Amino acid sequence: MTSATSGRGQWSSQLGFVLAAAGSAVGLGNIWRFPYVAGESGGGAFVLVYLVCVAFIALPVMLLEISLGRATQKNPVGAFLAVRPGTSWRYLGYLALVTGLGILSYYAVIAGKVAAYCVSYGQTLVQGGAHPYHGTSLSTVVFFAVFLVLTVLVVVGGVQRGIERWSKILMPLLVVTMLGIILRGLFLPGSMAGVQWFLTPDFTKIDGRVVLNAMAQAFFSLSLGMGAMLTYGSYLSKRQDILRCGVWVVVFDTLIAILAGLMIFPAVFALGQNPAAGTTLIFQVLPEVFAKMAGGTGIAILFFFLLSVAALTSTVSLLEVVTAYFVDELSWPRSRAVWVVGGATFIVGIPSALDMAGVAPYSSLTLVGKTGFFAVMDFLWGNLSLALGSLMLCLFGIFVWGLHRAAAEIESSAPFFSSLSGTWRFFVRWVCPLSIAVILATLFGL
Helix, strand or coil: CCCCCCCCCCCCCHHHHHHHHHHHHCCHHHHHHHHHHHHHCCCHHHHHHHHHHHHHHHHHHHHHHHHHHHHHCCCHHHHHHHHCCCCCCHHHHHHHHHHHHHHHHHHHHHHHHHHHHHHHHHHHHHHCCCCCCCCCHHHHHHHHHHHHHHHHHHHCCCHHHHHHHHHHHHHHHHHHHHHHHHHHHHCCCCHHHHHHHHHCCCHHHCCHHHHHHHHHHHHHHCCCCCCHHHHHHCCCCCCCCHHHHHHHHHHHHHHHHHHHHHHHHHHHHHCCCCCCCHHHHHHHHHHHHHHHCCCHHHHHHHHHHHHHHHHHHHHHHHHHHHHHHHHHHCCCCHHHHHHHHHHHHHHHHHHHHHHHCCCCCCCCCEECCEECHHHHHHHHHHHHHHHHHHHHHHHHHHHHHCHHHHHHHHHCCCHHHHHCHHHHHHHHHHHHHHHHHHHHHHHCCC
């Protein structure tokens, strides 16, 4: 396998990779999606199953994806071609590119809405009055565009000066802000009931639906199957420990998800709201919680600010996956690649933005059993494509690259892994593909 070229870029340190990759994983999936799925799935029961799924299903796949990236030092398309020149498996790389762009196109819409809430609460704090944001079609598109531009400005700086530098700033800021909100919520009377509900598993609530929700959330949260971990792994030097990097990314991502629950559920319980409110938990239930809380406007600003930070670290990785292809395979200058991909993402995302604003026909579109352009995109790219991509990655590792080669790549910088290699290969060969196949069957209603 070839080494990274000097013009392509590498992480300056293992910490840089961990923070950037954790930033890719940490995002709306942790702070928006994880709490509402946990709320719908029994609280502590879901959290327990989620931890098991992360450790025994998601982590093995992540190590495979990172090791393929480091071994080839390529983007998703180039990685498969480097292992098997001319192979049709390169289309799995193209699927990763399309998936990344597809997810970014609607993910940035939500991120823009989060930023709009932050600005709106700021205006409320300065001017007084009620929280004014209602999401017109124009404002939704404008905030979507602004968030995409912020993402482009980070990625255009490159691996070290752009992604790594900003990850080292944004990720610690995210954790500190979350801890501040958690401490404020824990002082509310009745908040400990929320802590107990969230962290104490009720084993009677664990059923097939909870298990499937936990597996799906683990893959979504850790950015698996979209080429992000492969791309970020390709910027690792041969000296940096894949095993340690992968474990720390999982630990950091899981910690943020748990902190998100501790931010939300104690306050929800203390103020008598419904923890099983679903997708409306962040944008409808929490504003009601903030309205009843002393100093709630300031807390709301902090909350939506940190949610914006988390979203930015994820949109950066999504944009980088597609950018890396144009830089590696077509030899485009990074700046041209970033702006072109960013512009294409904006065009693709406009229907999702108009759906979010309630504009027909986008909000009434019905396809694959989903209503609304946004919901259709989320199903196709955020659920179906991620699961399919993860499954095909496992099959590529098993039948084409060879799990012994993947294990050797991991062992080259982590000799201790040799004692775990057999167990890891068992999970990647059997447990992970079968689990992902179950997710896919559920998505198709089988």
